[in-house]
Amino acid sequence: MASRIEILNDGGFRSDGRRQFELRDISIDFSLQGTADGSVTIHHGLTQVLVSVFGPREAKLRSQTIHDRANINVEVTVAAFSTGERRKRSRGDKRLLELASTIKSTFEPVVQTHLYPRSQIDVFIQVLQLDGGLLPACINGTTLALTAAGIPLFDFVCAITGGVHSASPMLDLTTLEENDIPHITVAMMPRSEQVTLVTMETRLHVDRFEEIFRLAVDAGRVIHNEMRTAIQARTGSLVASLGSGQKVEGETGVVTMMEINES
Amino acid sequence: MPQIVIKKRPPEEAVITQRKFFKKTARGKVIKVLRERYLRDDVACGIVNCSACASPSTTLSYQGDLTHQKFPNGHYVLPDTNVFLSQMDLIESPLFTPPIILLQTVLEEVRHRSLPLYNRLKALVTAEDKAVWVFYNEYRSETAIVREEDESPNDRNDRGIRTATAWYNTHVALSRPPVRGQQQPSPPQIVLLTDDVANREKSQKEGIPCISVRKYIEDTKDANSLLDLLSATGSDDIEPTKAQAGASRTLYDEYLSTGTLLAGIKAGELHQGHFNANQYNYLEGTVPVPAFTKPVLLVGRANMNRAVQGDVVVVEVFDEAEWKAPGDEVVDQEATLKNDDADDSGEEGEDGEDGVPIVRERNPQADSKKVSVEKQPTGRIVGIIKRNWRAYVCHIDSTSLSSSSRTSHSLQTVFATPVSRLLPRIRLRTRQAPILLGQKILVTIDRWDVSSRYPEGHFVRALGGVGGKEAEIESLLLEFDVPYRPFGKAILGCLPVEGDKWVVPPKTEGGVWKDREDLRGLDICSIDPPGCQDIDDALHARWLANGNIEAGVHIADVSHFVHPDTPMDSEAASRGTTVYLVDKRIDMLPALLGTNLCSLRPHVERLAFSAIWELTPEADIVNVRFTKSVIASKAAFEYEEAQVRKDDPNLSDPITQGVRLLNTLARKLKAKRMAAGALNLASPEVKIHLDSSESSDPIDVEQKELRETNSLVEEFMLLANISVAKKIEESFPQTAVLRRHLPPPSTNFEKLQDILRKRKGIPLDVSSSRALADSLDQCVDPSEPAFNTLVRIMATRCMLSAEYFCSGSVSRDTFGHYGLASPIYTHFTSPIRRYADVLAHRQLAAAIGYTPLHPTLHAKANVERIMDTVNRRHRMAQMAGRASVEFYVGLALKGRGEKGEVREEAFVIRTFRNGLGVFVSKLGLEGLVMFKRDIQFDADNYTVTVPSSVGGKDVTISVFDKVTVRVEVEKDKNTQKGRVKMVLVSPVDSTGL
Numbered sequence A: 001m002a003s004r005i006e007i008l009n010d011g012g013f014r015s016d017g018r019r020q021f022e023l024r025d026i027s028i029d030f031s032l033q034g035t036a037d038g039s040v041t042i043h044h045g046l047t048q049v050l051v052s053v054f055g056p057r058e059a060k061l062r063s064q065t066i067h068d069r070a071n072i073n074v075e076v077t078v079a080a081f082s083t084g085e086r087r088k089r090s091r092g093d094k095r096l097l098e099l100a101s102t103i104k105s106t107f108e109p110v111v112q113t114h115l116y117p118r119s120q121i122d123v124f125i126q127v128l129q130l131d132g133g134l135l136p137a138c139i140n141g142t143t144l145a146l147t148a149a150g151i152p153l154f155d156f157v158c159a160i161t162g163g164v165h166s167a168s169p170m171l172d173l174t175t176l177e178e179n180d181i182p183h184i185t186v187a188m189m190p191r192s193e194q195v196t197l198v199t200m201e202t203r204l205h206v207d208r209f210e211e212i213f214r215l216a217v218d219a220g221r222v223i224h225n226e227m228r229t230a231i232q233a234r235t236g237s238l239v240a241s242l243g244s245g246q247k248v249e250g251e252t253g254v255v256t257m258m259e260i261n262e263s
Numbered sequence B: 001m002p003q004i005v006i007k008k009r010p011p012e013e014a015v016i017t018q019r020k021f022f023k024k025t026a027r028g029k030v031i032k033v034l035r036e037r038y039l040r041d042d043v044a045c046g047i048v049n050c051s052a053c054a055s056p057s058t059t060l061s062y063q064g065d066l067t068h069q070k071f072p073n074g075h076y077v078l079p080d081t082n083v084f085l086s087q088m089d090l091i092e093s094p095l096f097t098p099p100i101i102l103l104q105t106v107l108e109e110v111r112h113r114s115l116p117l118y119n120r121l122k123a124l125v126t127a128e129d130k131a132v133w134v135f136y137n138e139y140r141s142e143t144a145i146v147r148e149e150d151e152s153p154n155d156r157n158d159r160g161i162r163t164a165t166a167w168y169n170t171h172v173a174l175s176r177p178p179v180r181g182q183q184q185p186s187p188p189q190i191v192l193l194t195d196d197v198a199n200r201e202k203s204q205k206e207g208i209p210c211i212s213v214r215k216y217i218e219d220t221k222d223a224n225s226l227l228d229l230l231s232a233t234g235s236d237d238i239e240p241t242k243a244q245a246g247a248s249r250t251l252y253d254e255y256l257s258t259g260t261l262l263a264g265i266k267a268g269e270l271h272q273g274h275f276n277a278n279q280y281n282y283l284e285g286t287v288p289v290p291a292f293t294k295p296v297l298l299v300g301r302a303n304m305n306r307a308v309q310g311d312v313v314v315v316e317v318f319d320e321a322e323w324k325a326p327g328d329e330v331v332d333q334e335a336t337l338k339n340d341d342a343d344d345s346g347e348e349g350e351d352g353e354d355g356v357p358i359v360r361e362r363n364p365q366a367d368s369k370k371v372s373v374e375k376q377p378t379g380r381i382v383g384i385i386k387r388n389w390r391a392y393v394c395h396i397d398s399t400s401l402s403s404s405s406r407t408s409h410s411l412q413t414v415f416a417t418p419v420s421r422l423l424p425r426i427r428l429r430t431r432q433a434p435i436l437l438g439q440k441i442l443v444t445i446d447r448w449d450v451s452s453r454y455p456e457g458h459f460v461r462a463l464g465g466v467g468g469k470e471a472e473i474e475s476l477l478l479e480f481d482v483p484y485r486p487f488g489k490a491i492l493g494c495l496p497v498e499g500d501k502w503v504v505p506p507k508t509e510g511g512v513w514k515d516r517e518d519l520r521g522l523d524i525c526s527i528d529p530p531g532c533q534d535i536d537d538a539l540h541a542r543w544l545a546n547g548n549i550e551a552g553v554h555i556a557d558v559s560h561f562v563h564p565d566t567p568m569d570s571e572a573a574s575r576g577t578t579v580y581l582v583d584k585r586i587d588m589l590p591a592l593l594g595t596n597l598c599s600l601r602p603h604v605e606r607l608a609f610s611a612i613w614e615l616t617p618e619a620d621i622v623n624v625r626f627t628k629s630v631i632a633s634k635a636a637f638e639y640e641e642a643q644v645r646k647d648d649p650n651l652s653d654p655i656t657q658g659v660r661l662l663n664t665l666a667r668k669l670k671a672k673r674m675a676a677g678a679l680n681l682a683s684p685e686v687k688i689h690l691d692s693s694e695s696s697d698p699i700d701v702e703q704k705e706l707r708e709t710n711s712l713v714e715e716f717m718l719l720a721n722i723s724v725a726k727k728i729e730e731s732f733p734q735t736a737v738l739r740r741h742l743p744p745p746s747t748n749f750e751k752l753q754d755i756l757r758k759r760k761g762i763p764l765d766v767s768s769s770r771a772l773a774d775s776l777d778q779c780v781d782p783s784e785p786a787f788n789t790l791v792r793i794m795a796t797r798c799m800l801s802a803e804y805f806c807s808g809s810v811s812r813d814t815f816g817h818y819g820l821a822s823p824i825y826t827h828f829t830s831p832i833r834r835y836a837d838v839l840a841h842r843q844l845a846a847a848i849g850y851t852p853l854h855p856t857l858h859a860k861a862n863v864e865r866i867m868d869t870v871n872r873r874h875r876m877a878q879m880a881g882r883a884s885v886e887f888y889v890g891l892a893l894k895g896r897g898e899k900g901e902v903r904e905e906a907f908v909i910r911t912f913r914n915g916l917g918v919f920v921s922k923l924g925l926e927g928l929v930m931f932k933r934d935i936q937f938d939a940d941n942y943t944v945t946v947p948s949s950v951g952g953k954d955v956t957i958s959v960f961d962k963v964t965v966r967v968e969v970e971k972d973k974n975t976q977k978g979r980v981k982m983v984l985v986s987p988v989d990s991t992g993l
């Protein structure tokens, strides 16, 4: 089809003007939403998600109570106007359930759940707008929201997508690019240098995989820096407002990330 | 490690950088589309030594072009989209030399409007003799613009182009800091080239330098030659000509709008397909569409509505009551339209519409008599989805010149007659008409208006005198789109530095020997046609201790030299195949590889890719393995030499024994293939004898002779290809490069079946390849041994052609090769001359773990794209080869004709209302015998009855009859185009008919 958009043109530019290894703009907003203990709105390119964390609090359902640690509960909803076809996705949507369970299993080993036996941590993710990289935006947002809620983590989890167009690897794909080229999502923990999640929905040859995988891990570190800067800025403003006796609107929690003070 | 960064997008930029809109999909759903773009300051201007950009790669000189009279301080041109769309020939001309700035906006618009032009444009960007810089204006912060609310996309793009031109002019001025104490020279100008008057007016208001194409060309140093290249669409500044003045009368219906067409196709009321002109009747064409088993027939110019061979068109099908059989008459454009005036658009057509005798003169009774089976849907063209116009090789029709102007250099309108019979005459305006007479020239169609009977075009360049061998060869290369430029520097740079001194290094050095088997000790030999220089393959066979036989096929290891993603690889991919003409070979790979380093010459060590089988004496495969190897061929035989050697009872050396063993196996392999239903097809193949290699004048033509040893080599190549196909499909089920031959739809055979039944009483069973093979064996006429071959040739023409494909792109049950009766097939054995084989080599090397597979061969879309090109090139190469044989047959006939009359036996293969189609097997030549007088024609029984010349009884001639024809080459008086003419000599002399 002649009118198709070129994924990577001869000048080395992608359809949105980025080069292969340039990530989209990320903006992080910690303003609180309702009664949440921690919440964050993350814009990654045009993808926009709101993550709200409640807890740790007493588990409501007996069946979900675990005697020696906290249970993490993740729910994902997609706003009808977010993208693509305008339709209502019910809570029972298979893809959303899968997404939620992926996020849950990504964070279970990272949250220090043993500190809160018999309790529950709720993570509600609202997808407000979608232009590729949904899973990474959800994971990065969850890391930030958990931090904002003061829940101790062993490490950050930073995620990003990567793909390959013909022979050229590229990072952080838009919807247009995700639809066209094979891609993977990688979530890594920068401090322990561990990878907690790799997903791949399209076929990708093992030789290509390794290259993109390495790139995505490197990109994870860049994302990590960005997230850390955002948290430091927020901590700074919190401390400042505490010191001056001012009340930060609705804010009570204290950040307990050892990570922040590192380096 | 590449630098990974986050591109920050300032929030205040959101207006320009973000777009949200709703779009309706093909299925009618409304979806929301989000787009953003990142504006940057590192998009380079491309001018060498620019202090602001400091880009490592630049293509534009510091001062621009200094030869234009209007721009003494130097200039660069920045053409708008329409300049590329309508004046590509001008831009491509080697005389057009200013540095060109190509905006991303323009490049993308060209891409959406015409893919062929886009490809030509991309070729220009990389051409060594052009200075073109692509400026990504939509990504540079100063030049990116947003469409305003009431602005059309066109206006938006025009504004973007003006903005970029203005920016460039400022940028050039700012990036040249004054040197202390020196007078700053005026900076060069960036000139917007556009034929859009409104755009020029706006530019002038904004102070942007701009000019029309014609005005620009008039002041260039080669103005005279360049002006001829201007296309007709660009002639807006010249006064209206007679043709345009008389344009009030429309001859054709306007096309429907694209929206109406697409809706009609979707609703099933209209049908889309490729337009095929009829080579026997210029007033008839067909469009195969999926909705009907038979193609839709278009009768008459009005119904063909300005379609040209190869265009993608939309047809409206008439009521079934109007369906009819195709015309059964030969209607020749040149004969019927001799007197049209090129200056006129069609007024003279009052009775000049005489061009439509088949409509008027068709005998209604004959029509109604026809069996309904033969009727096919009729219709008319209501729109064009895509034009496939290209440059056509033509002759100027001398009668179309106004006689007074034979020596003048005034502008006149003339007819160019394309060499191909499938194309209409093209009207063009030129100042060089008298010089171009008697030459082959290249002409492009620019447009075809409803008021113009003929398409209008412009002259591209002259190829040389008609009949001159150079011009003829170049014209046929152009006609079949064969890339024939010499290999460029970048490509030759990919060759081994040692050049022809390259040798396989000693084994002790390792290197290329890594993972290679040493097969230098084997008695390997090659068997090829005489004079073969590019030896792709060599063979060996020997007895094993267990009573089985080891047989090996060793193929030149081209992929050792041609690496993916190099200039040489891309060139080979775009050439697709080596093209063989009678006295010229256009190589796919540089000669150093093809005829030397890769060629498996005897007595030298060469790298090979070997397939080695263990076969039982009954030729059943026990196992097969593949390995990269080093071989040293012991002998290079010609087919005949190998045959003689095999049959000589006095010889018993290991090589001869090997050949005998191979031969025995080959016969068994062939028997197995035949038993499985492989077809023994025939196509007319002749061999041209050249006088001597220097003069290359043909002295005679003879039919190709096939020896047993031809078949020996063929069987083993088939075996290797099949074994490799299995292996690579197993390893790369999504992207294996394979070749298939789809079974022909049985309707293709209807006519041949009917003829055979009626004329010979022979049934033809086409239910499977096996049935067809058996049935073809039964097609014998004891009195005429050549009859069987004739039927095979005709049957072959009913079939589809084989094609390359990517295994993941089609369903698995369509992998089969019908002609070979093999469930899977590929091409592996000729990597020197076919690109598909190079890919198969790379995939096989990866399948055996020799090298990792290059990522481009994992990408299905990429493999599909290459397959499309290779298939097209392959088809074109075959046609070019055939055309070249025809040209030499013509020359040989002319030579023979000078010594006396040429008479040959021929078979009748078609009957027409006014002629016979005959096939001269000795010359491999098909021709027409035309009758001027009325004859009786029985379409149902495929006969014509002509009065005997001696005044005796009438003679009836039917399809399959053997006749004698006199073959002459006559030159068309108007176009100087030589063509073969056939006259019946026996059973009747048709000279007076």
Ligand SMILES: [Zn+2]
Residues within 6 Å of the ligand: B044, B045, B046, B047, B050, B051, B052, B053, B054, B171, B175
């Ligand atoms: Zn610059």
